[in-house]
Amino acid sequence: xxxxxxxxxxxxxxxxxxxxxxxxxxxxxxxxxxxxxxxxxxxxxxxxxxxxxxxxxxxxxxxxxxxxxxxxxxxxxxxxxxxxxxxxxxxxxxxxxxxxxxxxxxxxxxxxxxxxxxxxxxxxxxxxxxxxxxxxxxxxxxxxxxxxxxxxxxxxxxxxxxxxxxxxx
Amino acid sequence: xxxxxxxxxxxxxxxxxxxxxxxxxxxxxxxxxxxxxxxxxxxxxxxxxxxxxxxxxxxxxxxxxxxxxxxxxxxxxxxxxxxxxxxxxxxxxxxxxxxxxxxxxxxxxxxxxxxxxxxxxxxxxxxxxxxxxxxxxxxxxxxxxxxxxxxxxxxxxxxxxxxxxxxxxxxxxxxxxxxxxxxxxxxxxxxxxxxxxxxxxxxxxxxxxxxxxxxxxxxxxxxxxxxxxxxxxxxxxxxxxxxxxxxxxxxxxxxxxxxxxxxxxxxxxxxxxxxxxxxxxxxxxxxxxxxxxxxxxxxxxxxxxxxxxxxxxxxxxxxxxxxxxxxxxxxxxxxxxxxxxxxxxxxxxxxxxxxxxxxxxxxxxxxxxxxxxxxxxxxxxxxxxxxxxxxxxxxxxxxxxxxxxxxxxxxxxxxxxxxxxxxxxxxxxxxxxxxxxxxxxxx
Numbered sequence: 001x002x003x004x005x006x007x008x009x010x011x012x013x014x015x016x017x018x019x020x021x022x023x024x025x026x027x028x029x030x031x032x033x034x035x036x037x038x039x040x041x042x043x044x045x046x047x048x049x050x051x052x053x054x055x056x057x058x059x060x061x062x063x064x065x066x067x068x069x070x071x072x073x074x075x076x077x078x079x080x081x082x083x084x085x086x087x088x089x090x091x092x093x094x095x096x097x098x099x100x101x102x103x104x105x106x107x108x109x110x111x112x113x114x115x116x117x118x119x120x121x122x123x124x125x126x127x128x129x130x131x132x133x134x135x136x137x138x139x140x141x142x143x144x145x146x147x148x149x150x151x152x153x154x155x156x157x158x159x160x161x162x163x164x165x166x167x168x169x
Numbered sequence: 170x171x172x173x174x175x176x177x178x179x180x181x182x183x184x185x186x187x188x189x190x191x192x193x194x195x196x197x198x199x200x201x202x203x204x205x206x207x208x209x210x211x212x213x214x215x216x217x218x219x220x221x222x223x224x225x226x227x228x229x230x231x232x233x234x235x236x237x238x239x240x241x242x243x244x245x246x247x248x249x250x251x252x253x254x255x256x257x258x259x260x261x262x263x264x265x266x267x268x269x270x271x272x273x274x275x276x277x278x279x280x281x282x283x284x285x286x287x288x289x290x291x292x293x294x295x296x297x298x299x300x301x302x303x304x305x306x307x308x309x310x311x312x313x314x315x316x317x318x319x320x321x322x323x324x325x326x327x328x329x330x331x332x333x334x335x336x337x338x339x340x341x342x343x344x345x346x347x348x349x350x351x352x353x354x355x356x357x358x359x360x361x362x363x364x365x366x367x368x369x370x371x372x373x374x375x376x377x378x379x380x381x382x383x384x385x386x387x388x389x390x391x392x393x394x395x396x397x398x399x400x401x402x403x404x405x406x407x408x409x410x411x412x413x414x415x416x417x418x419x420x421x422x423x424x425x426x427x428x429x430x431x432x433x434x435x436x437x438x439x440x441x442x443x444x445x446x447x448x449x450x451x452x453x454x455x456x457x458x459x460x461x462x463x464x465x466x467x468x469x470x471x472x473x474x475x476x477x478x479x480x481x482x483x484x485x486x487x488x489x490x491x492x493x494x495x496x497x498x499x500x501x502x503x504x505x506x507x508x509x510x511x512x513x514x515x516x517x518x519x520x521x522x523x524x525x526x527x528x529x530x531x532x533x534x535x536x537x538x539x540x541x542x543x544x545x546x547x548x549x550x551x552x553x554x555x556x557x558x559x560x561x562x563x564x565x566x567x568x569x570x571x572x573x574x575x576x577x578x579x580x581x582x583x584x585x586x587x588x589x590x591x592x593x594x595x596x597x598x599x600x601x602x603x604x605x606x607x608x609x610x611x612x
Binding site: 006029105106107108109110112113115116117118119120133134135137138139140141142144159 | 171172173174238239242307379380381382384385449450513516517521524525526529531532
């Protein structure tokens with residue numbers, strides 16, 4: 001079990017949808033002691049009270065473009081040490097991408113090869129930005145194994161997946 | 170963690186599945202079971218279960234252990250269940266087949282064999298269903314819904330089969346007798362139509378648009394194909410149980426399920442055509458070209474079924490219809506996808522650790538498609554010839570077709586083993602990369 005279940009409601013919000021039911025469904029699927037990591041396009045202040053009622057403390061961090069990452073932690077447990085990859089990243093200090101990779105016209109697994117090759121070119125703390133057609137599920141563990149952190153999600157068109165990778169400092 | 174890693178035992182499932190496929194082909198070549206014997210004979214039961222459990226179900230389970238985590242971008246619910254489940258399934262199948270052989274008088278009578286086999290199979294399939302369903306449930310959308318419907322059908326199939334085993338063992342239980350009397354069609358439909366076909370449909374939606382760089386089919390459209398298929402299975406399970414309880418005959422239930430199944434296959438066919446048409450990759454890889462032959466077989470099976478029903482000879486030619494569906498559609502598709510999946514997983518396992526740091530071969534460099542193509546063509550051609558021969562009632566010629574199928578499968582398996590052994594890669598293994606084991610992933 002991971003310490004936090006990731007819930008990204010940004011696509012729903014961008015599409016003008018109502019993410020409350022999705023968040024509540026995710027909440028019900030949590031295992032005992034597990035927290036929730038929420039990504040939203042605004043600071044979800046009204047949710048904080050709802051979650052406090054359910055016994056979750058919150059800590060929020062701003063992301064680029066006015067977006068927010070919020071950690072909801074069961075009040076009984078202390079916030080876990082933050083693993084590599086997406087988890088717990090403070091994205092404030094992420095510099096502009098040094099490399100841009102557009103791998104949308106390559107079929108799997110070519111995008112993974114190109115992104116890993118580009119990542120190897122990054123200097124300490126530098127980032128790369130990559131465009132793909134789908135969530136690169138095999139790539140994430142590879143990035144984490146090599147100490148990279150990453151942030152990814154579908155753009156509002158729902159077709160392009162945008163991935164940012166940061167080299168270890 | 171978000172993401173998917175290599176499934177450790179997928180190769181072991183594939184290897185076991187292919188071994189059972191050879192067992193089944195050997196039976197057909199030897200003339201044991203249908204068409205030499207009746208469809209209801211004990212020998213045919215041996216053949217059918219070697220194919221459906223040994224070959225198709227093991228291959229499907231092996232693929233799902235890898236595919237479901239990719240689908241939901243989450244790790245498998247539990248890593249520890251796959252290998253014990255494989256052991257239970259193989260042991261259960263051996264006892265089940267021994268039970269059928271005893272039933273047909275080829276082994277000394279031992280009524281406990283069938284229930285014991287059923288218990289072991291239920292244990293194996295049960296743990297796989299829990300593991301995969303709990304994984305798929307983490308993001309139950311799109312293709313994962315097909316998998317969940319398929320897993321539900323698998324449960325229904327196992328329940329029907331377990332009841333049969335008790336009835337065949339002769340243990341006094343009148344309800345089981347009644348189920349055995351009229352439930353065989355329901356068992357076959359939930360197994361072949363629900364478990365294997367719905368799951369294969371779901372997997373192909375995702376894999377095909379991925380391999381061909383085609384736009385994904387939207388959730389609403391794929392659900393439209395799933396809904397009538399899932400409804401057909403629900404009708405079979407619920408309606409079938411009611412019909413058995415009332416002893417009212419299951420013709421109405423089967424007709425309703427057939428109509429729903431037909432709608433599901435038609436909508437699925439429309440979506441698959443859309444994926445092929447919308448692809449950005451003009452040149453198709455071998456596995457996608459061969460998949461076309463599987464779809465042709467599925468369409469041919471649907472047409473054949475319709476013609477036979479219209480002519481009133483469906484019951485007489487049921488064997489030929491099922492043969493085309495099982496070997497043209499399901500087996501052909503699984504063989505074609507297995508060829509691709511083994512290449513990809515082998516490539517990822519071998520070169521993943523050094524990818525990006527040093528030049529690595531492409532997935533395509535692990536296979537020799539031109540050499541493999543002829544074996545696939547031989548396989549499909551002999552399946553189609555075999556179907557025609559069965560329709561014409563030429564049992565002895567069928568054995569020749571089965572021998573040709575065996576040769577085709579043998580050629581395909583040889584290619585798959587070469588892929589796994591990196592035999593066609595000309596480049597030496599880079600420093601830091603480790604050649605994979607034939608039968609499991611080292612992770």
